[in-house]
Amino acid sequence: MDFLLNEFLVTGDPLIYGAMVSIVLVSIAIVFVLTYFRKWGYLWREWLTTVDHKKIGIMYIIAAIAMLFRGGVDAMLMRAQLTLPNTEFLNSQHYNEIFTTHGTIMIIFMAMPFLIGLMNFVVPLQIGARDVAFPFLNAVSFWSFAFGAMLFNLSFVIGGSPDAGWTNYAPLAGPNLNPGPNINYYLLGLQISGIGTLATGINFMVTILKMRAPGMKLMRMPIFTWSSLITSFIITFAFPILTVALALMTIDRIFGSQFFTLTGEGMPMMWANLFWLWGHPEVYIVILPAFGIFSEVISTFARKQLFGYKAMVWSMLIIAGLSFLVWVHHFFTMGAGAGVNSVFSVTTMLISVPTGVKIFNWLGTMYKGKIRFDTPMLWSIGFIPCFVLGGVTGVMLAMAAADYQYHNTYFLVAHFHNVLIAGTVFGCFAGLTFWYPKMFGHKMNEKLGKISFWFFVIGFNVCFLPMYFLGFMGMPRRTYSIEPEWMPLNVISTIGAVLMAVGFLVFVYNIYYSFRYSEREKTGDTWDGRALEWATTTPVPFYNFATVPEITGPEAFWKMKQEGGTTYDKENLEPIHMPSDSGVPFIMSAFMFVAGFGLVWEWMFMAIAGLIGILACMVVRSFDYDHGFHVSVEEIKETEEKAREGEK
Amino acid sequence: MSGHSELTTGPLEYRSHEDRMTVLGFWLFLGAEIALFATLFATYAVLFGRTADAPAPQELFEMPMALTMTFLLLTSSFTCGIAIHEMRRGSLKGLLTWLIITLALGLGFLGFEIYEFVHYAHEGATLQSSAYWSSFFVLTGTHGAHVTLGICWAVLLIIQLKKRGLNQMTARKTFVLGLYWHFLDVIWIFLFTSVYLIGMVV
Numbered sequence: 001m002d003f004l005l006n007e008f009l010v011t012g013d014p015l016i017y018g019a020m021v022s023i024v025l026v027s028i029a030i031v032f033v034l035t036y037f038r039k040w041g042y043l044w045r046e047w048l049t050t051v052d053h054k055k056i057g058i059m060y061i062i063a064a065i066a067m068l069f070r071g072g073v074d075a076m077l078m079r080a081q082l083t084l085p086n087t088e089f090l091n092s093q094h095y096n097e098i099f100t101t102h103g104t105i106m107i108i109f110m111a112m113p114f115l116i117g118l119m120n121f122v123v124p125l126q127i128g129a130r131d132v133a134f135p136f137l138n139a140v141s142f143w144s145f146a147f148g149a150m151l152f153n154l155s156f157v158i159g160g161s162p163d164a165g166w167t168n169y170a171p172l173a174g175p176n177l178n179p180g181p182n183i184n185y186y187l188l189g190l191q192i193s194g195i196g197t198l199a200t201g202i203n204f205m206v207t208i209l210k211m212r213a214p215g216m217k218l219m220r221m222p223i224f225t226w227s228s229l230i231t232s233f234i235i236t237f238a239f240p241i242l243t244v245a246l247a248l249m250t251i252d253r254i255f256g257s258q259f260f261t262l263t264g265e266g267m268p269m270m271w272a273n274l275f276w277l278w279g280h281p282e283v284y285i286v287i288l289p290a291f292g293i294f295s296e297v298i299s300t301f302a303r304k305q306l307f308g309y310k311a312m313v314w315s316m317l318i319i320a321g322l323s324f325l326v327w328v329h330h331f332f333t334m335g336a337g338a339g340v341n342s343v344f345s346v347t348t349m350l351i352s353v354p355t356g357v358k359i360f361n362w363l364g365t366m367y368k369g370k371i372r373f374d375t376p377m378l379w380s381i382g383f384i385p386c387f388v389l390g391g392v393t394g395v396m397l398a399m400a401a402a403d404y405q406y407h408n409t410y411f412l413v414a415h416f417h418n419v420l421i422a423g424t425v426f427g428c429f430a431g432l433t434f435w436y437p438k439m440f441g442h443k444m445n446e447k448l449g450k451i452s453f454w455f456f457v458i459g460f461n462v463c464f465l466p467m468y469f470l471g472f473m474g475m476p477r478r479t480y481s482i483e484p485e486w487m488p489l490n491v492i493s494t495i496g497a498v499l500m501a502v503g504f505l506v507f508v509y510n511i512y513y514s515f516r517y518s519e520r521e522k523t524g525d526t527w528d529g530r531a532l533e534w535a536t537t538t539p540v541p542f543y544n545f546a547t548v549p550e551i552t553g554p555e556a557f558w559k560m561k562q563e564g565g566t567t568y569d570k571e572n573l574e575p576i577h578m579p580s581d582s583g584v585p586f587i588m589s590a591f592m593f594v595a596g597f598g599l600v601w602e603w604m605f606m607a608i609a610g611l612i613g614i615l616a617c618m619v620v621r622s623f624d625y626d627h628g629f630h631v632s633v634e635e636i637k638e639t640e641e642k643a644r645e646g647e648k
Numbered sequence: 649m650s651g652h653s654e655l656t657t658g659p660l661e662y663r664s665h666e667d668r669m670t671v672l673g674f675w676l677f678l679g680a681e682i683a684l685f686a687t688l689f690a691t692y693a694v695l696f697g698r699t700a701d702a703p704a705p706q707e708l709f710e711m712p713m714a715l716t717m718t719f720l721l722l723t724s725s726f727t728c729g730i731a732i733h734e735m736r737r738g739s740l741k742g743l744l745t746w747l748i749i750t751l752a753l754g755l756g757f758l759g760f761e762i763y764e765f766v767h768y769a770h771e772g773a774t775l776q777s778s779a780y781w782s783s784f785f786v787l788t789g790t791h792g793a794h795v796t797l798g799i800c801w802a803v804l805l806i807i808q809l810k811k812r813g814l815n816q817m818t819a820r821k822t823f824v825l826g827l828y829w830h831f832l833d834v835i836w837i838f839l840f841t842s843v844y845l846i847g848m849v850v
Contacts, residue, residue, distance in 0.1 A: 258777075
């Protein structure tokens, strides 16, 4: 009992009691609703065991929006604390925990899953495939992310949240300065979801390289597919580094090794190097798909072919290459010496060249286009100036000598929010509103969409512009209370944050409102689109394409519309092979959760039990020779005739 | 779809599109594994010489032991190659025989590695004793864990081969296991040179 109240559960803070109560109430509500409407079977059959890339994509996005909410609440708590000097709203420990979970959740459990969700839904449709290369593995990816996120979020009420920043630097995060389960949550939560991300990287590389429609050469691929391919490449080679870094620190903490310790000649700065060797490519993992989304949206709504397609592709490839060569710029102040700092300073500035090329290509695409200002386009146009601001301050930070002045100040905080929110978050919103009709069969409401856009984009600038000046005034990052002279700008910043929160809430309300009142789509081509995902019907049949068209040039669907062409060629229907659903990914990831929870508390019996469960699932999978099933021609005909009724 | 055609000739494991994708996916996985081991090697290199109060590596490493382990694992890679060759010839019996020999050699390697670890621990070099030894045990241990996993995987495959014989599916699985096994061999060559040989002379 003593253990339960003093160590296991987090006690003593009214905010957390409130959270506990709401968690319990929401759980009871979910169980009640599922039972009352008899939806348990539906949930299991249609969602928990699915291997359909479209459903997995949607689940990723739902989870990401939930995490955006959680991370956003953290942000609002921080802003509340920093508005006035000497506030006692949060104590320093609680503040440390909140900025740590805010950063970790936003990057790992919001930005990446949001984009991977969009990739999951869109990429197979854009290349004319029936599913991803390894549908079973795709489900493992999703569930390991979901259970990893759950483990991480649990820390908040059970055992205490990690509190060493999302970068989790040693020796602060080591066993001596930070004993207990909190940092373990960080290590295991990221490890479990990281496994899934790595699998996604491999899966999408194979999918894009091997499953394109006949005639779709690499240089004929839609640009979002290109960005996904390059992102997958970065994931595959960057995530193993994170895996190792996390594992080494886990071994340090649980088994007493000396990698990042101050005793036994360990090297704390090794952690910073390993972390950023993964961490910097990670930044591009979350920005490149967003670039792909903006390219698709801008080209569609400017009603022009993307300007400089080849330059776009090469820019992304160069960015991907350079992303592995800049990691030291995160710690110029470590003291690596002028030579080393200069090299990394130059590589960092080099990245701005291909990025600049991309900016001009977007402008070039819009030039002389008949632009339509629908919500996805607004997000994309809003992105350009806001992101450039972040890019320019990035070059300022890249100057090693000057960085000694900006390092760990609010200038840095403003910079990376300017690129990550204007780039990734705007990109996610643009992508979701753009592909929303394809996913759910109706548009998001335009009026509400515009309201949420303006609240968010104005709030965003009001929130983060003052932070540059706060940085110059010497306000350090991760401080839990402010000096009186920083107050005016902090008040403005908090007002901006509130506006952003309103924008987000309107966005979420829009999902509900559109579900109730939006007009249903009658054709598959909502926006007069250009890539193949618009060629199939809405809602998309589970096999995606009844027949896959022959691709003869770039912008496959645009060409099909001009020359005539269909994804339902009645003469050439053949039975379609589809993979079978499986409950193993869900169960296996649940065992990962058990093993992770055991390691967090260093309860070895539980960790071993979980591990045995994971291995058992692998054995079950190995002996499973299920080849999937075939969809008969009659069933395809029936589905297509029904879906295409409205087109006539 | 491009390349979706099922082939009727050529190696069994490459005949269906699905199998070709699996093999490519596994190659990419090995690419990720290279990144993983590269990180561990880099960690080892950075922490080299940081032995603190524990014995230095040149006091503990012994050439005969390292050579025996190398010999066992390299031979197992060769026998694994023969096993795949037998599979290509369509001989289930040959395949099983050489796979079992491969396994036996792998187990031998593992036995020596465990003995080695226990021996070092008795001499006062453990995971906890210093940064150098932490990186040594984690680097070689990760390789050893991979070998262990490979052995378990091979046992599962042998059961499946006995049950189902040689077909597209089992052939592909065996081929992928072969890739994995050779990969572990390549990693060991780097381990032998950069850990044992350098550790003995520097």
